[in-house]
Amino acid sequence: MQSKYFKGYLLRFMGGVLAIWISVIPAKIAIASYQSPTPQAIFVLGGNFQRMEFAAKFWNSHPNLDIWVSDFSWYLDNNRHIFQQFGVPNQRLHLDGRATDTVTNFTTLAADFIQKNLQHIYLITSDYHMARARAIATIVLGSQGIVVTPIAVISHEEKSESLTRVLRDCVRSIIWIFTGRSGASLNPNIN
Template structure:
């Protein structure tokens, strides 16, 4: 089921949809449907070009990020635990010495800020991994980073079974229930927060969203109209979140 969901997400992404459209155009051309092949090819190129524009990528990401703007640490209310979602730190592979920080590692850094500001006494790190490729879970990798940021090991609880956001919420809720905790600060990237918040609230938790890793920045207009691979990646991640939230509903 996990592999099927990954394939479905790849096909729904702008790159996957464009490649599928290009393949369909090629097949139509091979069977003599040249007119249809031409238009499918054009549509595939236009679709890829549009979502590669920073203007389009910022628009779709901004739709998600604007729902949870940045909050100053001093304005964040108290809670019983800080829950940090995986997706920002890649665990070390077999034979590697250290985990790798990804663009979403702001999640761990921001959670450390909250802990040091005494916003909650406990940090729950949630995220598993594929043991055939990783020497540790994502939660363990985040825990290593948090200790380097000064968070003591006894203040952390690891949930290392989950492989997606739905499981993050389900398995974290089980651990929190054992601890008698129902009010949490949820930390994840801003574009990911709307879907994550809904999934954790579905577990009967009182969720205070503390979004970080806001990606949409103001920039000169001319730069927004030139295709970029980073914009295509941002569009893909945002579309995945929107589709995932609709399917969850």
């Protein structure tokens, strides 16, 4: 009986801690938005060369901003080539190949953004992918005091990603906040 009471108490306590922590995220986002009302960098999610072209063209109207790209490592040379074609100098380009999925696009670069004192970034991804990317960004980057301004690249996908995928990655993002692990190693497609 005592063990059952303790488990119930522990579960309520952990739920309370989670609720308090998650309620801190909107405050951190509000502070970051106030301190940096305009984006300080461009962040592009990889996996699609149309996004790279769009980001390179977008950079031409924001040439004072650095571009951060998170993609699979084997795409980075092609990405660099696309940006060079559009005149983006190498010193403005930060290519990162550590990500294995959308959650790790954010978790692998969060510390780098903090190190560069970035509090507000443009987030560029495909329109069908934006809901999930924004949800993850709100949790992962918001917990670090970074706000995103989304810029959707028009695609020919008919529908947005499923709510199940969005919720799954929100849970993974919350786990990352508390453990520093996103669960990416559980993906059977990763060697």
